Amino acid sequence: MAEKKDSIRIGVIGTGRIGYVHAKNLVQRVQGVEVVCVADPYVDRATEWLDELGITERYTDPAKVLNHDKVDAVYICSSTDTHADFLVDAAKAGKHIFCEKPIDLDVEKVKNALEVAKKAGVTLQIGFNRRFDHNFAAVKQAILDKKVGDLHMIKVTSRDPEPPPAEYVKVSGGIFLDMMIHDLDMVRFLSGSEVKAVSAAGAVLVDPAIGEAGDIDTAVVTLWLENGAIAVIDISRKAVYGYDQRVEVFGSAGMARTENDLPATIEITGIEGSRKEKPLWFFLERYNESFLVESEAFVKALREGTTPPVVGVDGLEPMYLAMAAKKSLEEKRVVEISEVR
Amino acid sequence: MAEKKDSIRIGVIGTGRIGYVHAKNLVQRVQGVEVVCVADPYVDRATEWLDELGITERYTDPAKVLNHDKVDAVYICSSTDTHADFLVDAAKAGKHIFCEKPIDLDVEKVKNALEVAKKAGVTLQIGFNRRFDHNFAAVKQAILDKKVGDLHMIKVTSRDPEPPPAEYVKVSGGIFLDMMIHDLDMVRFLSGSEVKAVSAAGAVLVDPAIGEAGDIDTAVVTLWLENGAIAVIDISRKAVYGYDQRVEVFGSAGMARTENDLPATIEITGIEGSRKEKPLWFFLERYNESFLVESEAFVKALREGTTPPVVGVDGLEPMYLAMAAKKSLEEKRVVEISEVR
Amino acid sequence: MAEKKDSIRIGVIGTGRIGYVHAKNLVQRVQGVEVVCVADPYVDRATEWLDELGITERYTDPAKVLNHDKVDAVYICSSTDTHADFLVDAAKAGKHIFCEKPIDLDVEKVKNALEVAKKAGVTLQIGFNRRFDHNFAAVKQAILDKKVGDLHMIKVTSRDPEPPPAEYVKVSGGIFLDMMIHDLDMVRFLSGSEVKAVSAAGAVLVDPAIGEAGDIDTAVVTLWLENGAIAVIDISRKAVYGYDQRVEVFGSAGMARTENDLPATIEITGIEGSRKEKPLWFFLERYNESFLVESEAFVKALREGTTPPVVGVDGLEPMYLAMAAKKSLEEKRVVEISEVR
Amino acid sequence: MAEKKDSIRIGVIGTGRIGYVHAKNLVQRVQGVEVVCVADPYVDRATEWLDELGITERYTDPAKVLNHDKVDAVYICSSTDTHADFLVDAAKAGKHIFCEKPIDLDVEKVKNALEVAKKAGVTLQIGFNRRFDHNFAAVKQAILDKKVGDLHMIKVTSRDPEPPPAEYVKVSGGIFLDMMIHDLDMVRFLSGSEVKAVSAAGAVLVDPAIGEAGDIDTAVVTLWLENGAIAVIDISRKAVYGYDQRVEVFGSAGMARTENDLPATIEITGIEGSRKEKPLWFFLERYNESFLVESEAFVKALREGTTPPVVGVDGLEPMYLAMAAKKSLEEKRVVEISEVR
Structure with missing residues (x-):
């Protein structure tokens, strides 16, 4: 697929079930974005839907996405225990972040990650899709x-x-x-x-x-x-x-x-x-559309430079x-x- | 209205709003009962509906009902602070009792009244109409x-x-x-x-x-x-x-x-x-029919000598x-x- | 039951199912009326509910009701083939009339009956209870x-x-x-x-x-x-x-x-x-309340001298x-x- | 987008509102198909969504689609007055056909078109999406x-x-x-x-x-x-x-x-x-999903060589x-x- 002008370029970390949900919406239904690349230790398990969506740049190493020079924003869709670290890395790399909930099960790690994101000045939305x-x-x-x-x-x-x-x-x-x-x-x-x-x-x-x-x-x-x-x-x-x-x-x-x-x-x-x-x-049946609206809100916040509707503290409180x-x-x-x- | 054979004969104490609801059901809709008499300090305020229902024996003194020799059962529909005393008096007089809730606001008075009723061996139903x-x-x-x-x-x-x-x-x-x-x-x-x-x-x-x-x-x-x-x-x-x-x-x-x-x-x-x-x-609109069914259940328990569906302990617990x-x-x-x- | 002052006095012709429905409402629930008498060739089959409702004046001959000097209005609840004749007789006797539908299966008989009622100047309501x-x-x-x-x-x-x-x-x-x-x-x-x-x-x-x-x-x-x-x-x-x-x-x-x-x-x-x-x-379950409201409307029309809500032509058209x-x-x-x- | 193996290759005639609905479903949501080309006299008005869907082969002349050697099936989504002619042309070219309703407002033209499709032995489904x-x-x-x-x-x-x-x-x-x-x-x-x-x-x-x-x-x-x-x-x-x-x-x-x-x-x-x-x-809001299911049924019929659920006579009767x-x-x-x- 040709690169779209003015598109927000997204990298997706995690190609499991929720990664697929987001990637599919981003490729097919959200206006003004493109999915540049994905990463997952088991990315080969996702070959079929990555083909289907035309996503060709695939990594096993998340760092490749987190530091990708064509990536404006990352979707953190990996396992819960990795969310906080990836959030920190992404923020430090100056990427905007959509992070699935929970950020972590440990509140101190969450507080630290939010602090880093805040200092980095990146936009962060937490995945409370409901x-x-x-x-x-x-x-x-x-x-x-x-x-x-x-x-x-x-x-x-x-x-x-x-x-x-x-x-x-x-x-x-x-x-x-x-x-x-x-x-x-x-x-x-x-x-x-x-x-x-x-x-x-x-x-x-x-x-x-x-x-x-x-x-x-x-x-x-x-x-x-x-x-x-x-x-x-x-x-x-x-x-x-x-x-x-x-x-x-x-x-x-x-x-x-x-x-x-x-x-x-x-x-x-x-x-x-x-x-x-x-x-x-x-939830995949019931909240299917909510994942789309959620991503549209994130993209709108990025495009307009506004605060997204679900911010870091919403992940902590x-x-x-x-x-x-x-x-x-x-x-x-x-x-x-x-x-x- | 002529006395019906085999009717259960009821005296109603309290001719306010809830007394009217019960009396009307007992006179018009419950099979096999008749309302013999009523008592209320302000019984003259109820003249219109007592006339309408053909209830002619009316007292200001509840004792007249509680000790009435033609009364099999009393409905205690007076103000809350009088329930427990009338319950005790009725039980001692050997009358079966339908008592509006709450029996009293004081738990000791309630326990005592239930004890008396139990000893007297009368049937007691509490007015949890819902x-x-x-x-x-x-x-x-x-x-x-x-x-x-x-x-x-x-x-x-x-x-x-x-x-x-x-x-x-x-x-x-x-x-x-x-x-x-x-x-x-x-x-x-x-x-x-x-x-x-x-x-x-x-x-x-x-x-x-x-x-x-x-x-x-x-x-x-x-x-x-x-x-x-x-x-x-x-x-x-x-x-x-x-x-x-x-x-x-x-x-x-x-x-x-x-x-x-x-x-x-x-x-x-x-x-x-x-x-x-x-x-x-x-509640008068919503629970109108429930008051009828409640009385029918009480009358059925009296007639069949069975335990009524809402007993004394249901008033206490x-x-x-x-x-x-x-x-x-x-x-x-x-x-x-x-x-x- | 004592005669009520200013009551509208009603005679019921027909003591079958629908006669019972109307009589019960008139005795128990409609204000300002009394049921003076009933007639039915098989009135003895209705003894139980007539007793229950306290209706003591009972005839086998409808003419006794139609010409009763204490009857202001009649309810025609007999079999369909008798409606039109009783309607005519009642009108001629100057009684107001509540007539169950249909007035007759023969349109000419209906037209004639309505004509007689009109000339007699009596109030006529047809039983379209719905x-x-x-x-x-x-x-x-x-x-x-x-x-x-x-x-x-x-x-x-x-x-x-x-x-x-x-x-x-x-x-x-x-x-x-x-x-x-x-x-x-x-x-x-x-x-x-x-x-x-x-x-x-x-x-x-x-x-x-x-x-x-x-x-x-x-x-x-x-x-x-x-x-x-x-x-x-x-x-x-x-x-x-x-x-x-x-x-x-x-x-x-x-x-x-x-x-x-x-x-x-x-x-x-x-x-x-x-x-x-x-x-x-x-219909007895579903339209139970409608029969009451219907009778209340009839009684209101009689009392106020107004046109009832369902008139003769509503039976014909x-x-x-x-x-x-x-x-x-x-x-x-x-x-x-x-x-x- | 790379050509998919074993895909059913589709050409869409008509790039108006309903053409867009079908093309979008075929590109994004229906498995095992690809949209090879489209035709419309005003195809340039559809540039935006054709870009979005990655459909690059675009014609003003429908014949280009109808006779395209890589096209297995055509979707006829043009104005009603052209349906019958395109249906005939497509059938003669041996293409399978999904045709929007009505086939024509003239019953003789419809009968003729159905006859041609029948003789050609192609699969034909009519667009009764409901x-x-x-x-x-x-x-x-x-x-x-x-x-x-x-x-x-x-x-x-x-x-x-x-x-x-x-x-x-x-x-x-x-x-x-x-x-x-x-x-x-x-x-x-x-x-x-x-x-x-x-x-x-x-x-x-x-x-x-x-x-x-x-x-x-x-x-x-x-x-x-x-x-x-x-x-x-x-x-x-x-x-x-x-x-x-x-x-x-x-x-x-x-x-x-x-x-x-x-x-x-x-x-x-x-x-x-x-x-x-x-x-x-x-209808676009209410029947949105039905258009997808409809196309999936058509594709399934093509793939399995079965009769589609809405056939020619369903367009005529x-x-x-x-x-x-x-x-x-x-x-x-x-x-x-x-x-x-």
Whole structure:
């Protein structure tokens, strides 16, 4: 593919599932960008889709991308434990950065990486894609449009269709950092407020192996927000009917809430009642479009030199909330965020 | 109206709003009962509807009803502070008892009254009418039918259309005892389980006067159930769109949830989108039919000599939960129910 | 029960199912009326509910009610073939009349009866109860409130849960007069317009016995309205999922439509998708409240001396439409209403 | 872009709006194809998107594509009046053909073109994309899965968000051929049955200019199907709330129906009731994915040498139905399809 004039030139680090999602959007659907190169230790496993997308410059060494002189911005889509290092390297190389969440499971590493990026003056967007989901964005807009009035309550429901293997659970950082991090971000996004304190309840109800791995699979977390509102998040590692992703916000002027996206609107009515379809199965189906909108927002920020909609601190703050939730679960009390900061 | 053979003969104490609701159902819609007499210090204020219902025997002194030799059962529909005393008197007089909730705001008085009733061997049903609501009863049935599988989570939303006056709030016993008591009962009803521990969050967001009266108007309470499930209740003293009464239960086999009842199913679609009606305004509209079903269940228990579906302990247990919630709010920690028992 | 001052005194002719529905509402729920007496050749079959309602004056001879000096108004709830005669007798006796539909299957008898009632100057309301249904009344209100703008299209769906016996079909007057008459009235009610012409399609798809009885069980009728709009009605004698009663109106400003009423709002989501309940089974369940509102409207008209909301001509006009539909089905062409008038 | 091995090579004739839709899908999303070249008299107007898609071989003369030796199949996306000629030329050149609907407004030209394609033995698919819409395909599947039982009734609602200019209306072939053709195809698709007879009603209610152009803008058509079922289609040139595309099928085992697709599932509840969003605005938004599925089906048929899901006769039969509808409107009677064949 010929080089496009004025294109923002992107290098993608990590050619796994999420790397593919981003690369495909960048090549086919995002205007004004081109994917110059990719890197992954196992880049040969991605040959088929790299061919399909016409991406010919391929490396096993990420440094080749991070220091590529034709690359304006990098997408960090590698495994979580490498995010922070690549973020630092990219910032030092003066590249703009789109970084998948979480930046790291260790808060000090995250703080350091954000500091480096800040000093380097590069643009950094964190991959909280759900903010760009059509349903949640509509709720945010309803709040901005004063349809809900003063916020009193935020409710987030988040259930996965199936639990991860216990092996994964062991290194995941725990349900709050690994899974609820998205929902904690959602509360910050919808409320536009920081959180003061957290209280958590949890149980092992889905899979005993998760408990043996030292984690829980079902949790309810209550959050006291700086703006006075209360938020409550309920999550489960397994809903047999598929990915359950809903929010409800309530305030002085009313309520806004979302339903799950369904594959089709069909309703079949028979002697057993009326049946509608199950929700879309998992995040690739449900949030497919949000990844596109997310990248479009990143590219727009780069092009216009503006602050992107999800910045570095958005990658850090939910970690404190997750840490406070964990502490609350252990100590059976309300934990102030200041205690874990 | 001529005395019906084999009718269960009922005396109603309290001819205010809820007394009227019960008397009307008993006279017009419940099979096999008759209302023999009523008593209320202000019984003359009820002349119109007593005439309408053909109830001619009217007293200002409750003792006349409690000791009436033609009365088999009494409905205690008077002000809350009189419930426990009338319950005791009725039990001693050997009358079966339907008692509106709460039995009292003081747990010791409640325990004593239940003890007396137990010793007297009379049948006692407590007025948790929401258990008989078509929507919530359908959820209970879905659980019994194994549609939800093992229960993992129960969520109850309960919002009033408008807050009570601050004067009322002062003597109400607080939002947990006064308002959330129904929702606490709902959790026990749906789960069929007792509660181990409680954690509460609360705020004054609706009306500062409620805060000045020493109460809150917005709350989220998390409950650890004996059966392992987690429940969460969110309530508000004011939803501008009307009475918001919903539940959701989630478990290993799926989810069951209810929507509010609407006055009509109409949907109007125009340039602003599609509009449906607001929920029914308040409890008399929404729970109108539940009061009938509740009385039918009481009468059935009397006739068949069986245990009624809501017994004395159902009036006591939610009080402990409310007390634990209050304590949790004050002490910012998880409170075991055993601490307040 | 003591006679109420200023009550409108009613006599009910016909103590079958619909007579019971009306009598019960009149005794228990309609303000300012009393049921003085009833008549039916088989009045002894109604002893139980007459006792229950405290109606003691009972006759086998309708003339006793029609000429009763304490009766202000009669409810004609007897078999269809007697409606017109009783209507004439009641009018001549100076009684106001609520008459169940249809007035008669013979249009000349209907015209004559209406003429007599008109000359007698009595108030006459025809029992098209669906106009008083909460859903359809809401659609009418939406039209009056200009939510739909100029009417372009009206769609009525009407499906019974089970077909009548073929024996009944033979004497029913046919599907258009027997079943669609309500939907034809609905078109006139919602549009506020008369109909110019009709085209019909029909088939025997539910039960061959209906075909052998000379009728059809499935039909679609298109109507050209005087106001320019087009209406289309589809009906079936059998929907396995229960009574299906919906309307949709469409116009220059938007659309209003209704869904069926369900027993509860519960939705159960599992591996098979999400399931809601079936519609209420049949007309007694679905239209229960509409019979009350209908009687309240009749009583209000009597009390205020105003024209009732469903007058004599409303009993006649749908008959012409039904007759035109039948003719259209036979002649496979559009039939002007003027052809059958 | 390098030539892919084993790719099916496609030439696109017509680079207007629908040509772009197909080319984009073929380049980016359909597996195993490549777009070799395009032709359009105004191909220079498409430079931007042709660049974007990397399509470099561009002609003003369609013959260059039709006779291109590297082209296996052509997409005919030019103006309607050229479809039949290009179809004939492509068939004679031995190219497989995807042809947008309608093939022509003149039935003789269509018959001739289909004859030529048949003799040439090439694969031909007609662009009735709605068959591939997720909602309608789900209804078809429900029918195949016996969820509806024996079909009794099919109802199709089709309303455009805004009427075309009167100038277009004059050359459009009329509302039945131009707009309802899709809905007539939908009836054939869902029923799997041909149509015996048609009856039509119509009016000018949206725009008098459409009436002056000799057409109508609002119509209801009833169809008698060979399989005994009855279908009814209602269409309007203008729904202020956007594109309204719904179907309902009813039969011996139940009903299946679809709702419109909405931009988001958000529901906002306030003092005015609950509001959901308007449907997606028009066909490019609503049917976007259906164009992809349609092309995938065509490519699959080519690759497997099977009959495509929409064949030549599917382009012809709805024309007869549209012609019969027009005749019925004029003659105010039921018209047998055999009369216009």
